[in-house]
Amino acid sequence: MTQQLVDIGVNLSDKAFDQDRDEVVSRAVEHGVTTMILTGTSLTESQKVLGLARKYSEHCFCTAGIHPHGAKDANTRTFKELKALFSEPEVVAVGETGLDFNRDFSPRPVQEKVFERQLELAIESGLPLFCHERDASERFADIIKNYRDQVNKLVVHCFTADKTALYRYLDLDCHIGITGWICDERRGTHLHPLMKDIPANRLMVETDSPWLLPRSLAKKPKNRRNEPAFLFEVVQMIATHTGLSPEQVARQTRATSLEFFNLTAPHHDRQGQDGR
Known part of the structure; x- marks a missing residue:
């Protein structure tokens, strides 16, 4: 494909990529995914992805944050060290942060407190927010409302919820990240009319x-591992349900992503890579 894509959520530090990380990045670029935001x-993990963003500096940037699953382990020192990462030129968003009331790996009040602290850090740094939300859209929105006027930008990544939640987020001027969930005929078809x-x-x-x-991939890898090279499958599914061409979706999502992460102009002296 000739269109260039931005993958806004890649867990490149995951052990699933330990054996062939270089090849994964190369394949992504070969398939038009020329910009990747590492989570x-x-x-x-934030320190790890910062190292990876530096290693693959031509194509990768990263976020830095504390997922709600690990909120219970956060302390004053954690936030101090996290804050220091926000001044690194490769770090383009605060997160992954948010609420997960589905698995509850951290107590809900602790999740909320850690989420609010990261909202404050995002306001201080001026960086956008990369957010996670599962089974918590009302509480998530209530917390966001208190900070929304001060927060730069916010994306609800891997959106899988219903129309009510979507409109709740759009009313708060949030961005929406769509994954391969939309390609899952068992649980993702409710997303189709929402596109x-x-x-x-x-x-x-x-x-x-x-x-x-x-799941709509014609030829699936034997190891069932997803990678950025497969991003166009998501673009095609969105195109199918919006009446746009895949090229239009690719172009629009790229422009939106570069603007969201402030990559459209020289930012922290980013060497002008990829026209950024």
Whole structure:
């Protein structure tokens, strides 16, 4: 494909990529995924993806944050070290942060407190927010409302919820990240009619790899591992349900993503890579 894509959610530090990380990045670029945002989910993982963003500096940036699963382990030192990462030029968003009331790996009040602290850090740093939400859209929205006027930008990544939640987020001027979940005929078809409701300047695409391999892929890898090279499958599914061409979806989501992560102009002296 000639279109260039931005994958806004790649868990490149995951052990699933330990044996062939270089090849995964190369394949992504070969398939038109020329910009990847690597996801930080804890202080340790945020430091790891920062190292990877530096290694693959021509195509990768990263986030830094504490996932709600690990909220119970966060302390004052964690936030201090996290804050230091936000001044690194490769770090383009605060997150992955948010609420997960589905698995509840951390107590809900602790999740909320850690989420609010990261909202404050995002306001201080001026960085956008990369957010996670599962079975918590009302509480998530209530918390966001208190900060929304001060927060730069916010994306609800890997959106899988219903129309009510979507409109709740759009009313708060949030961006929406769509993954291979939309390609799952067992649990993702409810997303199909919602694609027309998301404004082009609010929609972004992601693999959330190594998870959420698109089930619509004609030729699936034997190891069932997802990777950025498969992102176009998500684009095609969105195109099918919006009446747009895949090229239009690719172009629009790329423009929206570059703008969201402030990659459209020289930012922290980013060497002008990829026209950024």
